[in-house]
Amino acid sequence: MSDHVNGAAEGTVANKVPVTITVNGRTHRADCEPRTTLADFLREDLGYTGVHLGCEHGVCGACTVQLDGSTARSCCMLAVQADGSEVTTVEGLAEDGQLHPLQEAFWNRHGLQCGFCTPGMLMTACELLADNPDPSAEEIREGISGNLCRCTGYQFIVESIQEAAPKMRPAT
């Protein structure tokens, strides 16, 4: 069976395609054009405005989300590709009104200035600490090198991630 979705000729409105995705544990179904990126779908159609869009071409990292357990740049993916997937956005980090340890540390150590890069930084740092629970400052810098902070406040971001690391390590 072939599964062909018709878009549209130039200048016309494309046929919309149905997409079902689970975001932060809640399942959504909405229709979108094939050309809609996952980032635009999350922001514009589903209202997850914690997904920030900086460059829209895979350079700044502000739109980073977790897709089926690993980070992805939601501007470098089509929404239709995420059909059937589970997505976590920055809105999904806090639980029961309790900030996630990384959010707590960013707050405590002034890891955010304007806040634009923060959602992407948090999602990237979550994966970084899951892969490497005790990173050096250098490893953190390399780990967040795909996320640009337009305030250039990297020093405090590194310190924030360092502060969160022991709190996120599984108890031994």
Add this chain to the structure above:
Amino acid sequence: MKAAAFDYHRATSVDDAIQQLGAADDAKVLAGGQSLVPLLAMRLARPTVLVDLNRLADLAYVRRENGELAIGALTRHRTVETAELVRRDVPLLADALAHVGHVTIRNRGTIGGSIAHGDPAAELPAVAVALDATFRLRGPGGERSVAAGDFFFGYLMTALEPDELLTEIRWPVLPQGTGCAVEELTRRNGDFALVAVFAALTMGADGVCTQARISVAGAAAAPLRADNAEQALIGSRVSAADAGAAADRLAAATDPPNDIHAPADYRREMAAVLGRRAIQRAWAQANRTNAGE
């Protein structure tokens, strides 16, 4: 920064994908999308149809077959980078993957996508050329194999026909006593290389080099195999002078681009510096392996 409209087809099998590619005038394959989706957003690519391979789970694998490592085209960079089999049998590939973009990009990007895209400054085409990898391509007429050395023609140009699909990359397993090194120069971490050198040297127990595989990215319109440098090293003991002479030969063979990112002369000079470092590091690692460390 929004893509122009296109049709979307989610391929249900390799044959289905090939049929769809042949049916449209300007169809494009969507694999990891880490190069293609930005090109769509900037409207540098305006295909009529996207053929999405991402549900073809049988194109994602890493396995040992007939003394080679076979990697399915849809295998994600990160999966290959962290695979024990790759670290053991083709460590130069794992080393090179660590330089591809960032982890977030490598979570999505695919081995086949990077090869088929054919960027001369990218890591994977250059490693494939250094290691004599073989690409399996499938089209409406059947299957064919193309050696990496015959695949890349020029900037983003490859031997892949518009209705063909790259399905598998086969990597020769590196022999015992091989050391590997990647030396890459970028302006920012994760950028495409201004110049990068990939080296795998095999040293005999007597301290003489028996095999050398070296390539350069960012040094010409297609990834460059530095066979003149390899010939200079094979049979030598890879002294500092040998490494320097081989690196000078490597740099002389480059024809680097002269662009906003770096002048050609600078790239050529850096090719010599990085070449020497890569050769010396690969040599030292091979010796450590031979010493049983």
